[in-house]
Amino acid sequence: MTEMENKAVEYAVQHGVATLTMQSAPVNALSRALRVGLIGGIDDALRDDSVNTIVITSSLPIFSGGADISEFSGGDLSPILPEVLDKIENASKPVLAVLPGPAFGGGLEVALACHHRITFADNKVGLPEVNLGILPGAGGTQRLPRLADAQTSLEMIVTGKPTSVVKLPGVFDKISDKPEHLLEDTKNYLQSLTPENAIKRTSDIALTMSDETQAVFDAVTAQTKKATRGFFAPLKCIEAVRGAYTLSFEDGLKNEGKLFMECMNTPQARAQQHFFFAERAAGHVSDFDKNTPERSIEKVAIIGAGTMGGGIAMNFANAGIPVTMLELKEEALEKGLALIRKNYENSAKKGKLTQEQVESRMALLSGTTSYDDLADVDLVIEAVFEKMEVKKTVFSTLDKVCKPGAILASNTSTLDIDEIATATSRPEDVIGLHFFSPANVMKLLEVVKAEKTSAEVIKTCMKMAKRIKKVAVLVGVCFGFVGNRMIEPYGREANRLLLEGATPEQVDRVLTEFGMPMGPFTMGDMAGLDIGYYVRQSRQEYISHDPAYGAVADRLVEKGRNGLKTGRGTYNYEPGSRVPIPDPEVLEIAKQEAERLGVEQRSDISDEEILVRVMYSLINEGAAILEEGIAAKSSDIDVIYVYGYGFPVYRGGPMQYADEVGLGTILEKLTTYRDQLGEYGKMWLEPSDLLVKLAQDGGTFKSYQAK
Numbered sequence: 253m254t255e256m257e258n259k260a261v262e263y264a265v266q267h268g269v270a271t272l273t274m275q276s277a278p279v280n281a282l283s284r285a286l287r288v289g290l291i292g293g294i295d296d297a298l299r300d301d302s303v304n305t306i307v308i309t310s311s312l313p314i315f316s317g318g319a320d321i322s323e324f325s326g327g328d329l330s331p332i333l334p335e336v337l338d339k340i341e342n343a344s345k346p347v348l349a350v351l352p353g354p355a356f357g358g359g360l361e362v363a364l365a366c367h368h369r370i371t372f373a374d375n376k377v378g379l380p381e382v383n384l385g386i387l388p389g390a391g392g393t394q395r396l397p398r399l400a401d402a403q404t405s406l407e408m409i410v411t412g413k414p415t416s417v418v419k420l421p422g423v424f425d426k427i428s429d430k431p432e433h434l435l436e437d438t439k440n441y442l443q444s445l446t447p448e449n450a451i452k453r454t455s456d457i458a459l460t461m462s463d464e465t466q467a468v469f470d471a472v473t474a475q476t477k478k479a480t481r482g483f484f485a486p487l488k489c490i491e492a493v494r495g496a497y498t499l500s501f502e503d504g505l506k507n508e509g510k511l512f513m514e515c516m517n518t519p520q521a522r523a524q525q526h527f528f529f530a531e532r533a534a535g536h537v538s539d540f541d542k543n544t545p546e547r548s549i550e551k552v553a554i555i556g557a558g559t560m561g562g563g564i565a566m567n568f569a570n571a572g573i574p575v576t577m578l579e580l581k582e583e584a585l586e587k588g589l590a591l592i593r594k595n596y597e598n599s600a601k602k603g604k605l606t607q608e609q610v611e612s613r614m615a616l617l618s619g620t621t622s623y624d625d626l627a628d629v630d631l632v633i634e635a636v637f638e639k640m641e642v643k644k645t646v647f648s649t650l651d652k653v654c655k656p657g658a659i660l661a662s663n664t665s666t667l668d669i670d671e672i673a674t675a676t677s678r679p680e681d682v683i684g685l686h687f688f689s690p691a692n693v694m695k696l697l698e699v700v701k702a703e704k705t706s707a708e709v710i711k712t713c714m715k716m717a718k719r720i721k722k723v724a725v726l727v728g729v730c731f732g733f734v735g736n737r738m739i740e741p742y743g744r745e746a747n748r749l750l751l752e753g754a755t756p757e758q759v760d761r762v763l764t765e766f767g768m769p770m771g772p773f774t775m776g777d778m779a780g781l782d783i784g785y786y787v788r789q790s791r792q793e794y795i796s797h798d799p800a801y802g803a804v805a806d807r808l809v810e811k812g813r814n815g816l817k818t819g820r821g822t823y824n825y826e827p828g829s830r831v832p833i834p835d836p837e838v839l840e841i842a843k844q845e846a847e848r849l850g851v852e853q854r855s856d857i858s859d860e861e862i863l864v865r866v867m868y869s870l871i872n873e874g875a876a877i878l879e880e881g882i883a884a885k886s887s888d889i890d891v892i893y894v895y896g897y898g899f900p901v902y903r904g905g906p907m908q909y910a911d912e913v914g915l916g917t918i919l920e921k922l923t924t925y926r927d928q929l930g931e932y933g934k935m936w937l938e939p940s941d942l943l944v945k946l947a948q949d950g951g952t953f954k955s956y957q958a959k
């Protein structure tokens with residue numbers, strides 16, 4: 253009996269019922285071992301005359317997380333999942349799926365192939381394959397529409413979002429009110445089976461494409477084209493589901509299989525599957541282990557109730573953690589708290605929060621102007637002005653008032669955490685927690701470890717991030733850390749191209765066509781051009797060898813063109829509108845600056861030149877960051893870019909994109925422009941040592957292990 257050796261599926265027979273219990277932690281991913289176990293279990297149950305019914309269930313809090321994504325890169329895959337499901341559906345004894353927890357992807361497809369499905373009311377199921385750049389490939393696109401309506405099936409498959417089982421009455425034969433009642437309800441359900449209804453094959457249900465269903469398809473297609481610009485899989489999902497209405501079950505399955513393979517063989521699928529693991533790998537860091545103690549975070553303080561302080565405070569209040577906000581003056585405090593209330597009220601107006609939730613979150617927030625009120629907090633996050641002297645004063649005061657063991661964090665976007673730590677007598681408790689704006693919305697958190705930050709503090713902050721629903725990435729200290737350091741060459745090249753004769757619209761178009769949510773000039777206008785201006789002023793040691801650095805942007809700011817907030821930046825804006833309108837004056841300024849600085853303006857700047865200079869420069873900086881160990885692995889950089897900068901997830905992040913293009917190509921194109929651009933190229937487009945080395949060795953960023 254194969255399943256006796258199979259640890260992934262436990263097989264037991266009692267009172268004529270053979271129960272196949274999946275027990276492959278953590279999520280019952282349908283690996284080969286599990287598939288072999290299921291097939292073997294079904295075969296055994298069919299052979300055993302004492303068995304009249306088969307139950308498939310799970311010993312874990314989840315039914316199954318779907319196909320084993322790590323197997324997608326190859327290996328011995330037989331028996332494949334569709335074979336397992338074929339065996340289940342065509343079994344001559346009734347097969348029930350009992351779901352003690354969620355079922356996703358192939359996990360739900362297993363349940364759909366069973367003859368009956370039982371679960372409890374609070375449970376959720378989903379077909380999230382689209383998030384991996386693929387579509388349900390084990391009959392999900394054919395079986396779900398046979399049990400749920402077209403609208404629901406399309407929504408689930410095209411968006412990949414989990415759906416409450418109570419919204420799927422046609423899919424579940426019995427929904428227990430509570431998980432505790434699942435066992436009893438299953439027994440009763442089994443007893444209610446009659447020879448007529450014992451075997452219900454989903455594939456026997458016939459579907460046709462009515463005018464009404466066609467209208468649903470048209471509406472979902474139009475909406476999907478708009479909502480998923482650049483993604484390959486969503487429209488393929490629709491095509492596969494259409495087959496359920498226009499083809500026989502067998503042909504629908506074949507069509508699904510063909511479309512599944514079409515999706516699987518794309519760079520997008522590789523990128524999205526890479527990203528699935530990248531996001532999880534960000535939490536695997538070597539700086540601490542399971543024995544490292546963790547501190548408890550029950551009370552938090554935020555210094556500075558400005559743009560960032562307010563947003564950061566909301567994250568903690570949302571997680572039920574009390575926050576004390578400290579400002580120098582009462583007015584600033586009141587203003588900060590009023591803005592938070594306004595944000596919550598807006599969410600309530602949109603129906604995202606109830607008024608009670610608004611009040612309970614506000615009740616967790618208190619304000620003070622006295623450091624004495626911070627004596628018992630577990631974590632302080634400083635978000636005051638970006639000035640080293642101000643930060644040091646704050647930290648030296650915190651050092652005096654905070655209890656031993658309190659974590660002292662800075663939200664600085666650029667300043668040296670090691671230097672900030674010197675203002676305290678406890679550098680081991682000092683860390684950077686770099687939130688992104690708007691801090692209550694953006695999922696990314698760069699956790700910046702300084703030289704002396706203790707493992708305990710790092711571990712506590714990484715775990716705390718999960719509690720406040722952030723994706724934390726651990727990085728090292730350098731100017732701008734990972735994200736902002738890489739955005740510098742990106743912005744620099746965009747600005748230089750403007751000086752050389754490209755238009756802002758062309759540059760922005762190339763980057764949005766690549767998949768960025770907006771181009772660098774629109775982004776600059778949104779953030780405020782004055783911010784970059786002050787950064788350049790304060791970084792003269794880095795840029796003074798290039799008199800043309802940021803020249804056009806500097807002139808724009810000097811003319812009061814600070815971006816969206818002043819109605820004029822690199823573009824013009826109508827009052828109340830965010831739509832950028834090109835302004836010939838900007839091109840004139842660029843022309844004058846080019847003449848003044850002796851830069852030749854060209855009319856032959858191609859889209860490829862823009863992409864290479866802007867995007868490959870960003871990647872080149874990523875390579876330097878990796879080599880310096882500021883990021884521990886290339887996938888961490890990818891997570892930072894997708895969650896912090898809207899880098900298209902279908903490209904997997906900048907480093908995955910570079911690996912996909914091939915580092916040889918990246919190097920060759922970068923050096924071509926370096927050589928073409930003479931002195932400028934030598935100054936700024938020199939490939940990093942790691943890029944050169946990996947390109948020469950035929951390596952990838954992904955396979956590079958920092959020493």
Ligand code: 3HC
Pocket residue numbers: 278279281282314316317318319320321322333356357358359361380381384387388389390392529532533
């Ligand atoms: N395959 C392989 N590994 C998986 C996996 C899967 N389907 N699902 C989760 N894992 C791994 C994770 O990588 C993680 O590993 P780690 O501990 O080494 O980092 C571990 O299981 C736990 O995962 P999470 O940290 O994500 O655990 P959560 O409890 O937060 O979430 C979950 C559980 C909701 C199931 C989430 O893991 C998830 O969304 N998984 C993917 C679901 C999915 O996309 N399924 C479709 C797969 S494709 C498919 O089925 C194709 C079919 O149609 C043919």
Ligand code: NAI
Pocket residue numbers: 555556557558559560561578579580584634635636637638639642646663664665666686687688689
């Ligand atoms: P802000 O100017 O909106 O807020 C700063 C607040 O700190 C003000 O309310 C000010 O009154 C208060 N403050 C100043 N000195 C203080 C002191 N000594 N004690 C107590 N309060 C004091 O600035 P913002 O944008 O919130 O930035 C704060 C920090 O966050 C900076 O270090 C900045 O670099 C960083 N940051 C900013 C991001 C952004 O997009 N705005 C993104 C990520 C980090």
